[in-house]
Amino acid sequence: MEPARVRTEVAPSAALVAEESALVERVQDGDSAAFDVLVRRYIRRAFTVAFRLLSHREDAEDLVQETFMILLRQIDTFELGRPFGPWMYRVLINRGLNARKARALRRTETLPDDVMGAERTDLAVERAEVRARFRSALDALPPRQRIVIELIELDGCTRGEVADALAISEATVRWHVHDAWRTLRRILAPLVSR
Amino acid sequence: MRSNDRLRALWRSVDGPAPTRGVDFDGLAARISLDTSLALRARRSWGRWTRVAVTAGVAAGIAAALAIALIPTPPKATLLGAVSGDEASVQAFEVAAVGPRDGEWVIAAAVSTDQ
Numbered sequence: 001m002e003p004a005r006v007r008t009e010v011a012p013s014a015a016l017v018a019e020e021s022a023l024v025e026r027v028q029d030g031d032s033a034a035f036d037v038l039v040r041r042y043i044r045r046a047f048t049v050a051f052r053l054l055s056h057r058e059d060a061e062d063l064v065q066e067t068f069m070i071l072l073r074q075i076d077t078f079e080l081g082r083p084f085g086p087w088m089y090r091v092l093i094n095r096g097l098n099a100r101k102a103r104a105l106r107r108t109e110t111l112p113d114d115v116m117g118a119e120r121t122d123l124a125v126e127r128a129e130v131r132a133r134f135r136s137a138l139d140a141l142p143p144r145q146r147i148v149i150e151l152i153e154l155d156g157c158t159r160g161e162v163a164d165a166l167a168i169s170e171a172t173v174r175w176h177v178h179d180a181w182r183t184l185r186r187i188l189a190p191l192v193s194r
Numbered sequence: 195m196r197s198n199d200r201l202r203a204l205w206r207s208v209d210g211p212a213p214t215r216g217v218d219f220d221g222l223a224a225r226i227s228l229d230t231s232l233a234l235r236a237r238r239s240w241g242r243w244t245r246v247a248v249t250a251g252v253a254a255g256i257a258a259a260l261a262i263a264l265i266p267t268p269p270k271a272t273l274l275g276a277v278s279g280d281e282a283s284v285q286a287f288e289v290a291a292v293g294p295r296d297g298e299w300v301i302a303a304a305v306s307t308d309q
Contacts, residue, residue, distance in 0.1 A: 027234075032230045047217060065229070128208075155211045
């Protein structure tokens with residue numbers, strides 16, 4: 001399965017930063033249309049990260065909505081001249097991690113079409129089993145490390161994109177990836193050897 | 195093939211990107227947009243009322259300060275005033291003595307406010 005690419009700016013261009021700062025200034029002056037532009041620009045990427053955090057579609061949608069409302073309330077604290085994306089992701093991730101801690105998550109298996117369909121072949125059952133093993137192994141990772149590895153391996157983000165989104169350095173992303181794979185290899189070794 | 199690559203291939207064969215298919219992003223953006231409009235309207239309204247309240251508060255403060263400044267304050271009790279028959283409270287005098295001295299009557303008093 002070829003992962004879909006999630007586009008985020010690795011190093012936001014000066015033009016983008018200037019444009020977003022102008023939009024934020026308009027929002028600070030009470031222009032809701034300007035905020036709408038920012039929302040539509042980031043909503044898909046925000047959802048992807050929210051889903052990785054909460055593993056539940058409706059919860060992810062709620063988290064995205066809540067995040068943008070928090071950003072709106074704090075819009076006066078936005079530092080003009082800086083990119084909007086990392087600020088948005090920082091609020092989203094902190095909020096999402098708190099939500100994960102605060103409530104027992106309704107974990108849903110996002111089954112692929114072949115399992116959700118009427119036919120439950122042996123192959124489909126085996127795939128579901130392997131997926132469950134992977135998710136169990138992922139649960140053993142620290143939350144941020146899990147997000148990093150999932151965004152890179154499943155959502156197709158580059159290390160630079162993840163670094164930008166999580167406001168960490170690329171070196172830290174590389175370390176998270178390395179450490180996550182070491183843990184996954186240890187836990188899932190029986191899967192590969194069989 | 196390195197074990198990472200084998201695991202990666204296996205993982206991607208059973209799991210994929212976040213399921214954005216079926217998510218109504220336009221609807222979600224519209225909900226956020228509605229909330230945004232309401233929040234900004236409330237903010238504008240709140241800002242207006244805040245300005246009104248601050249202006250009223252400052253005006254009331256100035257009026258109170260003026261009123262206090264215009265209230266006539268009673269003159270301080272002084273020895274000379276007391277001798278001349280001005281009103282002075284009993285507490286104003288801490289020491290008072292009246293008596294003859296060198297053939298003259300001397301009134302000596304210490305008034306708390308000007309001793």
